[in-house]
Amino acid sequence: MTIQARSLAGRVALVAGGTRGGGRGIAVELGAAGATVYVTGRSSASGRSDLDRPETVEETAEKITAVGGVGVAVRTDHSRPEQVQALVDRIAAEQDGRLDILVNSVWGGDPLTDWAHPLWEQDLEKGFRLLRRAVDTHVITSRFALPLMVARRSGLVVEVTDGNTARYRGSFFYDLAKSSVIRLAVAQAAELKPYGVAAVALTPGFLRSEAMLDHFGVTEANWRDAVAKDRHFAHSETPAYLGRAVAALAADPGIMAKTGRALATWGLYREYGFTDADGTQPDFAAYWAEGLEAEYGPLGDPI
Known part of the structure; x- marks a missing residue:
C-alpha cells in the first residue's frame, strides 16, 4: 500500500519527546497526514531542558500546523507521573476520550552515554539516569495513555529505538x-x-537530526559536506523518513499483523513506498551489508 493524502484526518496522536530529532519528524509527518498531534517535551518557549538545545515543543507544534495538521504543544516531563497524568487527562477532555496513536520517543540520553568505558569503569548514577530517561519515561507514558486506547479498542503504540536486532x-x-x-x-x-x-x-537508520548536523558543523542544506568527515553519513536519513514510516503504519488497516515486531525504516519503505524528504529511499541495512559487514559483522536478524 502507499500513503494516501490526509490518511490520518480525524486521528489524535501523542508524540512524547517530540521536541527535536526523530520525535519531531514523526510529529510533523503525522500532522502532514491530517492528524491532531499533541507534542511534548521538556524544552519550551518558557525554558530549556538540561540538554540546553534551542528547539522547543512550540516550534514543533507550529510545524505540524503548517503542514495541515493541528499541533498542540504541552511542556511535559515524562519522568513525572503527575505531569503525564495531567497531559492524558487534557487529551481525554479535549478529544472526547480519543487517542489513536501513541509514540514513545523520549530519549535525552546522549550526554549520559559513555562510549569509551566498559560497565565496571562507568559512573553508575549516570547510567541509571540514562535508563530513567530512556525507559522509565516510556513506561510512565504508556501507563496513563493506554486506557484511552483500550476503551476504544483500537490504536497504535510506537516505541522508538535504535536497531531492530540483538x-x-x-x-x-x-x-x-x-x-x-x-x-x-x-x-x-x-x-x-x-x-x-x-x-x-x-x-531509523543513521538519523540526520539537528544535534547530528551540529556535531558535523553543517546544516540540512549542505549536509553532504560532512561526508568528508564520516563516509557513513552519506547514507543518513532525515527525521521525516522515520515520520513517514510511522504515518504509514498508523494508516495501515492491517497493522495488527505487525504487532509485537521490531521494525525499521529500511524495511518499511519497500512495503509502503514512502520516500525521504529529498525523494530518496535510504536503506541503512543494505549499506551495512555492502560496506560494513566485513568490518563489524552482520547486522543480525530482526527481533
Whole structure:
C-alpha cells in the first residue's frame, strides 16, 4: 500500500519527546497526514531542558500546523507521573476520550552515554539516569495513555529505538536502554492484542537530526559536506523518513499483523513506498551489508 493524502484526518496522536530529532519528524509527518498531534517535551518557549538545545515543543507544534495538521504543544516531563497524568487527562477532555496513536520517543540520553568505558569503569548514577530517561519515561507514558486506547479498542503504540536486532550497540547502558524499549513494545503488544491495539518498536537508520548536523558543523542544506568527515553519513536519513514510516503504519488497516515486531525504516519503505524528504529511499541495512559487514559483522536478524 502507499500513503494516501490526509490518511490520518480525524486521528489524535501523542508524540512524547517530540521536541527535536526523530520525535519531531514523526510529529510533523503525522500532522502532514491530517492528524491532531499533541507534542511534548521538556524544552519550551518558557525554558530549556538540561540538554540546553534551542528547539522547543512550540516550534514543533507550529510545524505540524503548517503542514495541515493541528499541533498542540504541552511542556511535559515524562519522568513525572503527575505531569503525564495531567497531559492524558487534557487529551481525554479535549478529544472526547480519543487517542489513536501513541509514540514513545523520549530519549535525552546522549550526554549520559559513555562510549569509551566498559560497565565496571562507568559512573553508575549516570547510567541509571540514562535508563530513567530512556525507559522509565516510556513506561510512565504508556501507563496513563493506554486506557484511552483500550476503551476504544483500537490504536497504535510506537516505541522508538535504535536497531531492530540483538546486536550489541557499543555501550552498556545505551544498549540496555534501546533493547529494553523493544521489549516494551513486545510486552505491550501481548497485553493490548485482545483490545485490538497494536504495539511495535521502530528504528531509523543513521538519523540526520539537528544535534547530528551540529556535531558535523553543517546544516540540512549542505549536509553532504560532512561526508568528508564520516563516509557513513552519506547514507543518513532525515527525521521525516522515520515520520513517514510511522504515518504509514498508523494508516495501515492491517497493522495488527505487525504487532509485537521490531521494525525499521529500511524495511518499511519497500512495503509502503514512502520516500525521504529529498525523494530518496535510504536503506541503512543494505549499506551495512555492502560496506560494513566485513568490518563489524552482520547486522543480525530482526527481533
